[in-house]
Structure formats: C-alpha cells, structure tokens
Amino acid sequence: MNIRDLRYLLALAEHQHFGRAARACGVSQPTLSVQVRRLEELLGVALFERGGKAVTPTAALERMIGHAREAVAETEAMIAVARNQRDPLCGRFRLGVIPTLAPYLLPLVFAPLRQALPSLEVEPWEDQTEALLDRLRGHDLDAALLATEVDGPDLASRPLFDEPFLAALPPEHPLVQREVIAEADLAPDILVLAEGHCLRDQALAVCGQGGALSGALRASSLPTLLNMVAAGYGTTLVPGLAAGAAQDAGIVLRPLSAPSGRTVCIAWRTHFPRCAAVEAVGDVIAARLRGFAEGAAAGTVG
Amino acid sequence: MNIRDLRYLLALAEHQHFGRAARACGVSQPTLSVQVRRLEELLGVALFERGGKAVTPTAALERMIGHAREAVAETEAMIAVARNQRDPLCGRFRLGVIPTLAPYLLPLVFAPLRQALPSLEVEPWEDQTEALLDRLRGHDLDAALLATEVDGPDLASRPLFDEPFLAALPPEHPLVQREVIAEADLAPDILVLAEGHCLRDQALAVCGQGGALSGALRASSLPTLLNMVAAGYGTTLVPGLAAGAAQDAGIVLRPLSAPSGRTVCIAWRTHFPRCAAVEAVGDVIAARLRGFAEGAAAGTVG
DNA sequence: GGGAATGATAGTTGTTCCCTATGATGATCG
DNA sequence: CGATCATCATAGGGAACAACTATCATTCCC
Numbered sequence: 001m002n003i004r005d006l007r008y009l010l011a012l013a014e015h016q017h018f019g020r021a022a023r024a025c026g027v028s029q030p031t032l033s034v035q036v037r038r039l040e041e042l043l044g045v046a047l048f049e050r051g052g053k054a055v056t057p058t059a060a061l062e063r064m065i066g067h068a069r070e071a072v073a074e075t076e077a078m079i080a081v082a083r084n085q086r087d088p089l090c091g092r093f094r095l096g097v098i099p100t101l102a103p104y105l106l107p108l109v110f111a112p113l114r115q116a117l118p119s120l121e122v123e124p125w126e127d128q129t130e131a132l133l134d135r136l137r138g139h140d141l142d143a144a145l146l147a148t149e150v151d152g153p154d155l156a157s158r159p160l161f162d163e164p165f166l167a168a169l170p171p172e173h174p175l176v177q178r179e180v181i182a183e184a185d186l187a188p189d190i191l192v193l194a195e196g197h198c199l200r201d202q203a204l205a206v207c208g209q210g211g212a213l214s215g216a217l218r219a220s221s222l223p224t225l226l227n228m229v230a231a232g233y234g235t236t237l238v239p240g241l242a243a244g245a246a247q248d249a250g251i252v253l254r255p256l257s258a259p260s261g262r263t264v265c266i267a268w269r270t271h272f273p274r275c276a277a278v279e280a281v282g283d284v285i286a287a288r289l290r291g292f293a294e295g296a297a298a299g300t301v302g
Numbered sequence: 303m304n305i306r307d308l309r310y311l312l313a314l315a316e317h318q319h320f321g322r323a324a325r326a327c328g329v330s331q332p333t334l335s336v337q338v339r340r341l342e343e344l345l346g347v348a349l350f351e352r353g354g355k356a357v358t359p360t361a362a363l364e365r366m367i368g369h370a371r372e373a374v375a376e377t378e379a380m381i382a383v384a385r386n387q388r389d390p391l392c393g394r395f396r397l398g399v400i401p402t403l404a405p406y407l408l409p410l411v412f413a414p415l416r417q418a419l420p421s422l423e424v425e426p427w428e429d430q431t432e433a434l435l436d437r438l439r440g441h442d443l444d445a446a447l448l449a450t451e452v453d454g455p456d457l458a459s460r461p462l463f464d465e466p467f468l469a470a471l472p473p474e475h476p477l478v479q480r481e482v483i484a485e486a487d488l489a490p491d492i493l494v495l496a497e498g499h500c501l502r503d504q505a506l507a508v509c510g511q512g513g514a515l516s517g518a519l520r521a522s523s524l525p526t527l528l529n530m531v532a533a534g535y536g537t538t539l540v541p542g543l544a545a546g547a548a549q550d551a552g553i554v555l556r557p558l559s560a561p562s563g564r565t566v567c568i569a570w571r572t573h574f575p576r577c578a579a580v581e582a583v584g585d586v587i588a589a590r591l592r593g594f595a596e597g598a599a600a601g602t603v604g
Numbered sequence: 605g606g607g608a609a610t611g612a613t614a615g616t617t618g619t620t621c622c623c624t625a626t627g628a629t630g631a632t633c634g
Numbered sequence: 635c636g637a638t639c640a641t642c643a644t645a646g647g648g649a650a651c652a653a654c655t656a657t658c659a660t661t662c663c664c
Binding site for chain 4: 605609611614615617618620621626634
C-alpha cells in the first residue's frame with residue numbers, strides 16, 4: 001500500500017476525471033488508470049463507477065475516503081516535521097558542563113554560539129564528570145564539556161582548548177612575594193574540592209598528595225574554595241577561566257614555574273547522529289578561547 | 303513514500319533492534335535495514351542512533367512518530383472498511399419501485415429478500431417511472447422495479463416476471479355476466495390513472511383511446527382508482543398483483559379474452575459496480591413470482 | 605455515421621524491493 | 635588476549651512494480 005496510490009485516489013475522487021486527475025498528480029492518464037484499478041483489486045472493492053460521462057466514487061469509497069485523506073495528511077505532516085528537523089544545527093542541544101567550568105566558560109561562549117548557530121537551542125546542564133557521562137550514555141545529553149579526555153567504544157571526545165592552572169594565594173601568604181610559584185611549594189597547605197570534582201584530582205596530581213590535606217576543609221564548589229583561600233585557610237590551584245572570579249574574591253594569583261593545566265574537551269556518543277552540531281559547537285568554543293592559554297598564563301583573562 | 307516503510311519505522315522504534323523488528327514485520331533484517339536507511343535519506347534526517355548495543359530513536363523521530371502511527375492506523379482503518387465492503391451483497395441497496403407495484407409486490411418479496419440476502423439492506427423508494435430513472439441516473443438509487451423495459455447507453459434492464467391485466471368492473475356492471483371480457487368492451491367507460499403513471503398508458507394501449515375518457519375522473523393512485531371503479535364510475539384494467547386489493551374493494555375481476563399484461567423489470571445503471579446485487583435481487587423476486595402469471599390469469603393470487 | 609473525448613490495454617523500460625550471502629564491528633568469555 | 639557471538643551494513647541478483655508512449659474500444663454529439 002503506497003501513499004501515492006491514495007493520492008491518486010483522492011485526486012480522482014475530486015476531479016471525477018482520469019485525465020485531469022492524472023495531470024493534477026503529475027502522471028500520465030494510463031498510469032493513474034492502472035494504479036487505481038490495482039488498488040481496487042487489492043482492496044477487492046469497486047472504488048469508482050466508470051460511466052461514459054462521469055467517473056463517480058462508489059458508496060464504498062465514500063466510507064473510505066475520510067481515512068485515506070487522513071492517512072495522506074498525516075504522512076505529509078510527518079514529512080513536514082522531518083523537513084524542519086533536517087538541519088542538524090537546529091533544535092535542542094543539551095550540553096553538559098562540569099561545575100568548575102560552567103560559570104566561567106558559559107558567559108564567554110553563549111553569545112558566539114547564539115550568533116554562529118542561531119537555531120540551535122543550547123541547553124546547559126551542570127554536573128560532575130561521571131554524572132555527565134552517565135547522562136550522555138543514557139541519551140539525556142547530546143554532548144558534554146569536560147576537563148578529561150574520553151575515549152571508549154561508545155563515547156568520543158575532542159580537545160577544544162587548554163586551560164592553564166594558576167597558583168591561588170591568600171594576600172598575606174608568604175609566597176605572594178614570588179613572581180612565580182613552584183608546584184611543590186603549594187602542596188603543604190593546598191585546599192581541594194570535594195570528591196567527584198575532576199579539578200580535585202588534577203590539583204592533587206600537579207602538586208602531589210600534600211600531607212596537609214585537612215579532611216574538614218573540602219569545598220563543595222569552586223566559589224566556596226576561593227572564599228576559603230581568600231580567608232587564609234590555605235592555597236589552591238585555580239583554572240585559568242576562574243582567574244577573574246578568584247581576583248574578585250581577593251585572591252592573589254601567580255603563574256606556576258612549570259606551567260601546567262587541563263584540556264577542556266567536548267565529548268559525545270560515538271554514534272550520535274548530529275555530530276555536525278557537536279562539531280559546530282566545539283568549533284565556536286575553540287575559536288572563542290583561541291589564544292586564551294597564553295593570555296591566562298600571563299595573568300590576563302581573554 | 304510507502305506505508306510499509308512506516309511500519310518498519312514503528313517496529314524498529316518499538317523493538318529497538320533490527321533483527322527483532324524485521325521478524326515482527328515478516329521481512330529479513332537487511333531488508334528492514336536498507337528500507338529504514340532509504341527512508342532516512344529520503345527525509346534527510348537521522349531517525350535512529352545505531353549504537354553498538356542499542357538502536358534508539360532520535361529526537362527527530364520522536365516528533366514524527368505520532369504522525370507515522372496515525373498514518374498507519376488510518377490506512378489500516380481504510381483497508382478494514384474496504385474489507386467490510388468487499389461483498390457486493392452487503393450494505394444499503396436503494397430500490398425504486400413504481401407506485402402501482404410497490405404496495406402489492408413488496409409485501410411478497412421482502413421476506414424472501416431478507417432470507418436470501420440477509421446483509422443487504424433493501425430500502426424501497428416509491429415514485430413514478432421517470433422520477434425513478436432520474437434518481438437512478440443521479441446515483442440516488444441502485445436499481446428500480448419498473449413496468450417498462452429500459453435500454454440506453456447508461457441504463458439497462460432485465461425482465462423479472464409478467465403481470466397479466468384483469469378487467470375490473472363494478473359489481474352492477476352489465477359485463478359482469480360474461481366470463482371473459484374483450485378489451486374493446488372496456489373502452490367506452492374506462493378509467494385510468496393520472497398522467498405519469500405507466501399503468502395509464504398501458505391500459506390505454508390495451509383498450510384503445512376510449513373516447514369516454516372523462517377528464518375529471520383521473521385517479522392519482524391505484525387504490526383511489528379501484529374505489530372509483532367499485533363505486534360504479536367506470537371500468538378499468540388492474541394489474542394482477544393488485545387483484546386481491548381490487549376484490550377487497552368490492553370490484554369484480556374478469557380475465558381478458560386476449561390475455562395481455564405488463565412485464566416487470568429491474569433496471570440499473572450499465573456501469574453500476576454492484577450489479578451482482580442487482581442480479582441477486584432480481585433472482586429472488588423472479589423466483590418468488592414464478593408461475594404467478596398463469597395463476598393470476600385464472601383469478602388467483604400467488 | 606464521422607469526429608472528439610475518454611478510459612482501457614499493450615509493450616517497454618527503469619526503479620524498487622526483497623532475498624541470500626558475506627563483511628565489519630563491537631561485546632563477551634575462556 | 636584471542637576466539638566467538640551478536641548485530642547491523644553491504645553486495646549481488648531476481649521478481650515485482652510503476653512509469654512512459656502508442657494504440658484500441660467505447661461513448662457522445664453533431
């Protein structure tokens with residue numbers, strides 16, 4: 001059963017004339033003639049009474065034609081929806097972002113995204129890496145911005161930009177005197193985020209598992225951590241994009257003697273069909289952050 | 303666009319597995335695979351995300367699937383309607399009957415029709431010949447019972463049975479003495495129906511254009527005409543099936559010396575697709591009236 | 605009865621659809 | 635870590651389908 005046949009049917013019922021109906025359908029008269037007859041044979045019912053003068057729908061067709069009309073209409077509606085969805089750079093795009101990145105990166109990239117991909121509705125979702133990966137695997141996200149590379153059978157990722165780490169010191173800290181801080185010097189009184197934050201692991205990896213890691217002082221968010229540092233509880237590493245926020249909190253920032261940092265990536269399901277959207281979003285973010293690493297290492301925010 | 307493809311689509315969306323969906327559709331897995339892909343290319347949208355593990359409908363498909371479901375459902379409803387209509391001996395059958403026949407014939411044939419064609423809903427429509435033919439041509443009737451043969455480019459007819467005429471006399475009429483009446487003897491004071499009734503023309507044809515045709519005395523229906531005869535206003539010819547009614551009205555009936563009558567036919571449009579129904583109805587009526595002519599000519603009602 | 609109009613039929617060609625067989629890839633398990 | 639299984643994609647071939655042009659049959663009308 002072909003929708004085309006139903007179109008022929010409706011055209012013939014409307015025009016009551018094979019030639020005109022065929023012209024309306026853009027086919028030859030024999031084509032429509034044969035197809036209608038085939039349909040009649042298939043259904044086992046006479047659909048039209050072919051008089052010498054007029055071609056009239058039978059009572060049987062009258063009862064069927066409503067359904068036929070609906071079937072054609074629904075099919076066309078479906079095709080119309082498909083046509084509207086055709087552009088992968090269109091529609092909702094659920095983008096996960098880790099908490100140590102979201103508040104500092106999103107303000108920078110929202111405007112460029114909106115300009116470059118006006119019909120892509122980017123919906124951010126803030127959560128920690130593992131939760132984001134779960135949601136990504138569960139089709140609850142379309143992509144995620146992470147500070148860790150992902151590569152597996154089902155997920156893939158692509159680096160977008162490097163975010164250098166800066167040493168964060170309370171204003172009265174003795175190390176403030178130095179222009180450049182050695183990572184090891186931070187270790188004794190370093191503060192880190194609560195478990196689950198990738199920044200915690202990265203800071204510890206850079207500075208070594210400092211023994212002074214006081215159990216009571218684990219911040220659950222980066223702003224809290226910055227406040228704790230500003231209040232003199234200890235030092236920490238801040239990612240470059242948070243430099244402005246750190247300074248606003250009254251923290252002194254210093255470059256590291258051996259510059260290190262983390263790589264922000266965009267991750268997606270290997271088989272995600274709208275990878276064009278992932279790519280485009282990644283391009284926009286990478287372009288916005290181009291040259292950021294150097295500037296941030298020198299203490300400037302892009 | 304084929305409805306079959308939509309079925310594949312729905313099956314795959316439901317099973318989320320090519321093999322099982324294919325089995326549910328009764329096709330091989332490559333067939334379903336290829337068809338779904340073709341559909342995706344046709345629509346220009348990815349409909350499924352083919353992961354290593356699961357096959358999941360995309361957001362685009364989620365928006366389309368309702369329409370697809372509706373289209374399939376409507377198509378199936380249409381096919382179901384067609385299936386129910388497939389039997390031509392089923393459904394409404396609008397049957398025209400001329401007024402001089404309807405009240406006498408229909409009581410005889412309703413029961414046999416209902417028995418022989420239980421799912422055919424015979425709807426009688428009483429009117430004069432010309433009106434019936436108009437309605438027949440206008441598709442407002444499916445067939446008509448007439449006392450005249452019809453043959454033309456658009457209409458055809460078939461004789462069902464012969465209905466003899468009987469001489470109808472008031473009880474006190476002098477001709478009552480005779481066992482058999484000559485047609486010419488009726489002519490002087492014959493009464494006929496109003497114009498438009500075919501029985502009028504037939505009576506006049508049999509008896510000649512009797513000069514005594516009083517303009518004031520034209521009955522508009524056969525019962526009225528019978529009452530007029532019974533009241534002594536004149537004589538007439540009655541069709542055999544009305545013999546009982548005539549006798550009930552107090553009329554004396556006599557056979558004609560040169561037996562004559564009219565042929566009752568069933569008429570239909572040449573191109574009417576349910577001619578099987580016409581034939582069946584005709585068969586039932588003819589069978590019911592078989593041998594009626596002889597009996598009626600002898601004064602008996604079948 | 606000839607001509608115009610209309611639908612049906614015939615023959616042909618290109619497309620579509622389905623099958624079986626096979627390939628590619630990822631998951632699973634010893 | 636390699637073998638095996640599961641799953642989907644691809645290839646090739648054959649049957650069915652749908653489209654066309656050309657032609658025929660019928661009806662209608664003058």
